[in-house]
Amino acid sequence: MTRRTLIAIRVAWVAVTALLMATWNEDAWVLLLVLPALGPILREAAPAADLDERQRLVDYRASHWALAVVYLVLFLLFARAWFQLRKEPPIELWLVLLAPLVVRTVLAVVQGFGGRNLAVILGFVCGAFWLAFSTASHGLSPESAIGLGIIAFTALGIRWPRLGGTLLAVAAVACAALLIPVGVRNTGGDWVFVAVMALALPFPLLLAGVGLIASAVRASRPASDEFGDLRRTS
Amino acid sequence: MSVGNRVRLHRFLRGELNQAELAARVGVSRQTIVAIEKGNYNPSVELALRLARELGATVEELFSLEEMP
Numbered sequence: 446m447t448r449r450t451l452i453a454i455r456v457a458w459v460a461v462t463a464l465l466m467a468t469w470n471e472d473a474w475v476l477l478l479v480l481p482a483l484g485p486i487l488r489e490a491a492p493a494a495d496l497d498e499r500q501r502l503v504d505y506r507a508s509h510w511a512l513a514v515v516y517l518v519l520f521l522l523f524a525r526a527w528f529q530l531r532k533e534p535p536i537e538l539w540l541v542l543l544a545p546l547v548v549r550t551v552l553a554v555v556q557g558f559g560g561r562n563l564a565v566i567l568g569f570v571c572g573a574f575w576l577a578f579s580t581a582s583h584g585l586s587p588e589s590a591i592g593l594g595i596i597a598f599t600a601l602g603i604r605w606p607r608l609g610g611t612l613l614a615v616a617a618v619a620c621a622a623l624l625i626p627v628g629v630r631n632t633g634g635d636w637v638f639v640a641v642m643a644l645a646l647p648f649p650l651l652l653a654g655v656g657l658i659a660s661a662v663r664a665s666r667p668a669s670d671e672f673g674d675l676r677r678t679s
Numbered sequence: 680m681s682v683g684n685r686v687r688l689h690r691f692l693r694g695e696l697n698q699a700e701l702a703a704r705v706g707v708s709r710q711t712i713v714a715i716e717k718g719n720y721n722p723s724v725e726l727a728l729r730l731a732r733e734l735g736a737t738v739e740e741l742f743s744l745e746e747m748p
Contacts, residue, residue: 497706497707497708497711497726498707498711498722498723498726499707499708499710499711499714499720499722500708500710500711502720
């Protein structure tokens, strides 16, 4: 991606939000809360190919300053809510506070561990979780094969990350397609329960799959500079 | 210790090669060459090697450690 593409993605996000607000629901503005988290994700997942090493360094530093400014404004808004208005800040403010923290923490962990290592750990944990859960409730049954399959796909991903990642992503989509309709039917459309169910298995599986594929794509690219490439070297 | 550089000198020794042309040859922006010459940015090893190749010098001739006053 180029710098212009990355800017275009952000502008498109704002435009779509404005469109949704105008045509659907005013509360769609909450989509803007994703923007502070979107920047760092885009920067790590698809670094602008047309930036040289110094420009990436400047871009990275600018993002820290932008975050500092956002948190200064947040500090003022929280202080106003607590000390002047004497009421709890709205939930959106908490989201703005937490989203960049969570994203940056996850990205720091990914950079520290290495994306591939983290994806493999996630895949094994998901498989073991499923296996333990199905064995505890039904004993060894055909359902246990799903857990074993996830573990096998993850093991494949260690040697062949594109293949293992693709299989895990497909398994995630299949799990979502199977589990979500069953969850909706059993709970009478309780979306909170369904969301928790989706977050418990399909989402981490998808993350593991995408993580493996992304690490393979990243590894196939030549290191462009010492700063912009944070791959582990050992 | 700081890193001193003689990129500008070697640029002129190479027939007054201008910053934009050198930038294009090593694959960075002109502002990056400006920052390097001013000592505001220390290039990576890879970029230092590319600069040395384009300027017909060694990395040690372009960059050196200097005592801070």
